[in-house]
Amino acid sequence: MSPQSEPLNRPYEECGVFGVWGVPNASALTALGLHSLQHRGQEAAGIISYDNQRFHQHKGLGLVGDVFGDSRVTAALPGSMAIGHNRYATTGGTHVRNVQPFYADYAFGGLGVAHNGNLTNAATLKKALVKRGCIFHSSTDTEVFIHLIAVSLYSTVLDRFIDAVKQVKGAYSLITMTPDDGLIGMRDPLGVRPLVLGRIPGYEEGNGGWVLTSETCALDIIGADYVRDIEPGEIVVINENGIRSLRPFGDQGGRFCVFEYIYFARPDSVLEGQAVYETRKRIGAELARESAVDADVIVPVPDSGVPSAIGYAEESGIPFELGIIRNHYVGRTFIEPTDQIRNLGVKMKHSANRPVLAGKRVVLVDDSIVRGTTSRKIVDMVRAAGATEVHMRITSPPTRHPCFYGIDTPEENKLMAATHTLEQMAEAIGVDSLAFVSFDGLYRALGHENRAEGSRRYCDACFTGDYPISLVDKEGNLVVGE
Ligand code: SF4
Structure with missing residues (x-):
């Protein structure tokens, strides 16, 4: 079950991180940055700031606006350095104790950490740490970092940090802050999860204005310029001495998450040099070339299907129409109370635009099919609005x-695609035809001739x-929290 207590009908995002160094009101900028990363996690939000003497923190369950909407909250988080986190629980449950960033008070000073991603050996490490006497306060794998730093035999915080990350395996982006080292950012050795570096103009004196965050949309909201992506396995240290780059893992080649382009990232973000919006349009165009069908309208399943549907429509010459309207104001609490209301969930989130759909042959463009239950409800809704044919085109290969x-x-x-053939899926979803973008089509849209070309990225x-x-x-059958 997902943390929302709804079945997972689509893949869910996996947290957003933000950190800023060398600006007044660092926590207020962090709240804005988290707001623009809301799509990466809606369960909880938190900020830790440092004012050159003390750390301050505030965390809460809910959306960023719920937790940090009152300016008095960020006013109580003073300092020129801050880190923040939006949580979507991939490990651990819905408890305030699991809300990041985490703070640790070591003998050598305080440290805050915000983490996006999953460690694949968290349970193994946790078991060993507990045997050594470590007491865990949360059920998240992020706390493993805190304890690995605590038990490290190295003397400096930075060396302890490097010692810790060398022991973990997984896909993650990390931002930590310490009084002596400043802001420390890192991407996992294969760069699966994103982390970008930006700079706010006007703070160059004193080397200030640096920002680390999951996506460039969080730079745009605070008026920061994009500088570059943090490289896979790179550690950057930002303080009054400038910005320093360390590469303790060497170059292992990148394996960035392709689903960030398909679905997770915000369309106005640029990841690893590729604009997400344009990439989605190109995937839609590839789909149109690969699986053309006679139709009257191209209709996206909002919101992530919109850019791909534009690309499909442009390539096919068939008009793009908003045949499904998304209600942006549906709260999760509405979906949870009873089975009857939960079953209405799709209609509460999406409604059919009947005048656009009635009497039309419709191509629906969506990003993925997970269980297939949401797709079925959307198709039924489109047919009920009078569509004469419904064809579904998916902008990812089968999950x-x-x-x-x-x-x-x-x-x-x-996962429907793991247990059904293409024909069985089409029948179960109730469409006249179903097609997924091919691997080569997806890779072409990402700028590669095909999936096998050169080293996979x-x-x-x-x-x-x-x-x-x-x-x-997984291989040792261990679960975090055991
Ligand atoms: S591409 Fe890799 S990291 Fe991304 S969702 Fe799929 S398995 Fe996870």
Whole structure:
């Protein structure tokens, strides 16, 4: 079950991180940054700031606006350095004690940490740490970092940090802050999860204005310029001495999560040099070339299907229409109370635009099919609005494997594409035809001739089962929290 107590009908995002160094009101900027990363996690939000003497923190369950909407909250988080986190629970439950950033008060000073992603050996490490006497306060794998730093035999915080990250395996982006080292950012050795560096103009004196965050949309909201992506395995240290880059893992080649382009990232973000919006349009155009069908309208399943549907419509010459309208104001609490209301969930989130659909042959463009239950409800809704034919086009290859790298997906036997043929899926969803973008089409849209060209640059394990990072806990049948 997902943390929302709804079945997972689509993959869910996996947290957003934000950190800023060398600006007044660092916590207010962090709240804004988290607001623009809201799509990466809606369960909880938190900020820790440092005012050159003390750390201050505030965390809460709910949306960023619920937790930090009152300016008095950020006013009580003074300092020129802050880190923040939006939580979507991929490990651990819905408890305030699991809300990040985490703070640790070591003998050598305080440290805050915000983490996005999953460690694949968290349970293995946790078991060993508990044996050594470590007491865990949360059920998240993020706390493993805190304890690994605590028990490290190195003397400096930075060396302890490097010692810790060398022991973990997984897909993650990390931002930590300490009084002596300043802001420390890191991406996992294969760069599966994103982390970008930006700078706010006007703070160059004193080397201030640096920002680390999951996506460039969080730079835009605070008026920061994009500088570059943090490289896979790179550690950056930002303080009054400037910005320093360390590469303790060497160059292992990147395997960025391809699903960030398909679905997770905000369309106005630029990831690894590729604009998400344009990439989605190109995937839609590839789909149109690969699986053309006679139709009257191209209709996106909002919101992530919109850019791809535009690309499909442009390539096919068939008009793009908003045949499904999304209600942006549906709260999760509405969906939870009773089975009857939960079953209405799709209609509460989406409604059919009858004048656009009635009497038309419709191509629906969506990003993925997970369990297939949402797709079925949307197709039924479009038919009930009078569509004469419904064809579904999916902008990812079939999702046949779960993600162990920080994206919440159901187990394999709950994934429709793992248990059904294409024809069976089409029948179960109730469409006249169903097609997924091919691997080569997807890779062409990402600027590669095909998937086999050169060294692969992406993680695509949820489509291929080819997991680039070893699944240590899974192989040992260990679960975080045990
Ligand atoms: S398994 Fe899929 S969702 Fe998970 S990191 Fe890899 S590409 Fe992304």
